Amino acid sequence: MTFFGLPFQDIVFYTLAAILLYAGLRVITTRNPVYAALYLVLAFFTAAGIWLLLQAEFLAIVLVLVYVGAVMVLFLFVVMMLDINLDRLREGFWSALPVALPVGGLMAVEMVMIVGVRNFGVDKVAAPAPHPADYSNTAELGRVLYTDYLLPFELASVVLLVAIVAAIALTLRDRKDSKSMDPAKQVLVKKADRMRIVKMQAEVTKAAATENAEEAK
Incomplete structure (x- = not known):
């Protein structure tokens, strides 16, 4: 059509x-x-x-x-x-323009070099080939991801882990209203430092004593 x-x-x-x-x-x-x-x-x-x-x-x-x-x-x-x-x-938006323009230009040049006509020209673009009936897009993606691109996949996971740790660190940074705790001090804490057992003499009211005596009879 x-x-x-x-x-x-x-x-x-x-x-x-x-x-x-x-x-x-x-x-x-x-x-x-x-x-x-x-x-x-x-x-x-x-x-x-x-x-x-x-x-x-x-x-x-x-x-x-x-x-x-x-x-x-x-x-x-x-x-x-x-x-x-x-x-x-x-x-302060325009004050960052002298730094933003070179950085943006460098990123644009990198994208042109990677996704340029030399790598993705018109002569290299072809329609997707027909697949058999039992073809699984998910299985094929997983096979390529965990075989050919295993190292980049693991590096990406490490980068994401570092980003998570950095976000937590920025959130729990030292501030006046921050209630963050030091994990190193938490590990060194002993039971005696956190809990104290106090022995107290039991106090029984007269009504309770009378009730207990009646139950004993």
């Missing part, structure tokens, strides 16, 4: 790609953080559609369920619940 001389799949791809670019630009250009989160949700949905065209059904479902259904909903609720002062956030 063709429209205007182009296959229907190409038209769907170009449409989704245009929506994805627009949503990505609006994420970083809109001033309202709630709108930015909603545009990011749109970008995730559109990227999932592109992955479906590439027959990567598992990645598309994971993107929708994990990022849109969990992470972005959490971000959206946090942004809506926090009282964010937008004017204060914009203070």
Whole structure:
């Protein structure tokens, strides 16, 4: 099926790609953080559609369920619940421009070198090959991930672990209202330091003594 001389799949791809670019630009250009989160949700949905065209059904479902259904909903609720002062956030924005421009330019050059025409040219792009009926997208992804890309996968897990530890350390940093504890001191604590057994003489009221005496009879 063709429209205007182009296959229907190409038209769907170009449409989704245009929506994805627009949503990505609006994420970083809109001033309202709630709108930015909603545009990011749109970008995730559109990227999932592109992955479906590439027959990567598992990645598309994971993107929708994990990022849109969990992470972005959490971000959206946090942004809506926090009282964010937008004017204060914009203070000092232009002062970081001398550092942001070289860093952004360097990142753009790196992306062009990696995702350039030399590596992903038109002559190297081909339609996905048809798969047999018993083909499993999830099993194939797991096989490639844990064989060919095992070292990058383990390195990524270490980086995520370091990020988690860094986030906890930043949250529990020394502040006036912080109630953080030192794990080294917790390990060295003994039972006698935390619990003290006090022996007290039992006190029995007259009514209780009378009741106990009657029960004894």
